Amino acid sequence: MTTEILDHKPTEDILKKYEGKKGSLIPILQAIQEEYGYLPEDILKQVSVETGIPTSQMFGVATFYTQFRLQPRGKYTVRVCHGTACHVNGAQQLTEAIEFELGIKDNETTKDKLFTLEAVACLGCCSLAPAMVVGDDTYGRCTPDKAGKILQKIRKEEGSADN
Structure with a gap:
């Protein structure tokens, strides 16, 4: 888990784009990873609160697909x-x-x-x-x-x- 302070505004914009769309978890996670370079835990918690998707489901998807990263990557x-x-x-x-x-x-x-x-x-x-x-x-x-x-x-x- 990282302790860096992240800007949550990009996440809000991403969630607005997918608001009300069923089956949008993977595109949301892809957009978040594109924005931050990985899937930060506090951002996933924000997504959970705003979408009603349990964090356990997000972590399940993120750990199933190898394209997703839960830790920051090097340059x-x-x-x-x-x-x-x-x-x-x-x-x-x-x-x-x-x-x-x-x-x-x-x-x-x-x-x-x-x-x-x-x-x-x-x-x-x-x-x-x-x-x-x-x-x-x-x-x-x-x-x-x-x-x-x-x-x-x-x-x-x-x-x-x-x-």
């Missing part, structure tokens, strides 16, 4: 492929090196909110195994050393030194 998502080609070419060692470099585990975000780490089933670039994607950039034949240098470079460019 950069680091996706490490764990498909067969990447797996046999060192994806686990690559992931462990990234975890060490960033000080986080899979599906966690660094304290500075710069990076979120995700292990994924396949990135679709098997000929580049092992592969990772940072933001919109794909890196192939990625070694633990290469990944560390890429992440350090981004951190330096962003002016962040903390995990």
Whole structure:
């Protein structure tokens, strides 16, 4: 749970758009996530009060669909492929090196909110195994050393030194 103060006005606007429409929970959650980057707990409570939809139902939907996030994400998502080609070419060692470099585990975000780490089933670039994607950039034949240098470079460019 985060302690940041959020502007509730965008939520009010979202709810007005869907007012009186049946079956609008998923589009409401999508719009909220688009606005805030994730589904903040206090915003979900506001939605519950204003729509009459129980928070348990919202959390049920949010945890069922992988598109929804209940925690803030980093500016950069680091996706490490764990498909067969990447797996046999060192994806686990690559992931462990990234975890060490960033000080986080899979599906966690660094304290500075710069990076979120995700292990994924396949990135679709098997000929580049092992592969990772940072933001919109794909890196192939990625070694633990290469990944560390890429992440350090981004951190330096962003002016962040903390995990």
